């Protein structure tokens with residue numbers, strides 16, 4: 001008698017899949033996450049990192065995970081599965097070679113995902129099981145403009161225990177409204193997803209991270225004032241609809257040079273890394289979980 005395949009429910013979109021498939025047939029998220037959560041016998045907290053294409057999501061996440069695995073700030077991190085080390089390895093090896101990592105592909109099955117257990121050793125034995133995907137900015141834009149284009153993104157944001165919203169501070173400081181509008185749209189999408197009536201604010205902790213603040217140091221002086229001034233639409237929506245939101249400035253690069261690639265395009269070259277403000281937004285989110 002042939003054995004019937006057992007069914008496994010995708011952690012991200014909750015659709016049933018046959019056992020042993022690699023990617024979910026519905027949302028294309030890796031089933032390794034689901035299998036790992038079964039082994040751990042507890043549901044992980046999803047922390048999503050969102051933001052426009054080119055804001056610096058991959059670089060930020062790579063640095064954050066690298067700092068955690070190097071026990072910065074007394075954190076201890078244990079990756080669950082070697083695939084969880086891919087973002088960190090890609091980012092750190094590119095920066096060591098003085099190039100920025102490539103753009104994240106739009107296909108969900110090409111994204112890097114992290115399943116990691118993190119503890120703050122100052123706080124004793126409390127371990128957090130975290131799932132963090134590195135999404136592509138263009139996929140986020142497609143989902144926000146046409147909901148259900150990416151069921152994985154919708155599933156992730158629906159069950160996120162915490163969100164990191166990255167905004168390009170250097171673009172905002174130059175008066176370009178794209179940074180403000182994109183972040184404004186993303187928060188409006190999250191507000192709508194939460195399905196709350198007027199008068200009830202979204203409770204999910206959200207840290208707004210002003211990336212590339214090395215280009216505009218005033219963001220480090222006072223991230224909130226920077227946001228109110230340069231990202232006013234975003235700030236007003238935060239104020240009206242979100243209860244747990246905080247603002248941080250971050251940058252990973254100490255100095256940047258310019259060079260050309262093989263096709264004679266001008267590209268920025270990270271000359272040395274000087275991470276600043278990377279752990280703070282994460283610490284703040286963990287305290288709210």
Ligand SMILES: Nc1nc2c(ncn2[C@@H]2O[C@H](COP(=O)(O)OP(=O)(O)OP(=O)(O)O)[C@@H](O)[C@H]2O)c(=O)[nH]1
Nearest residue numbers: 053054055056057058059100104136137212251252
């Ligand atoms: N000055 C400066 N530039 C940065 C920093 N972080 C990232 N960048 C620049 O931003 C570019 C994009 O960074 P990524 O991390 O690939 O951006 P992303 O948000 O993952 O973009 P998508 O994958 O397209 O969604 C890099 O190639 C760098 O040129 C930073 O801290 N400072």
Ligand SMILES: [Mg+2]
Nearest residue numbers: 057058103104
């Ligand atoms: Mg990326």
Ligand SMILES: [Zn+2]
Nearest residue numbers: 010013024027
């Ligand atoms: Zn799925």
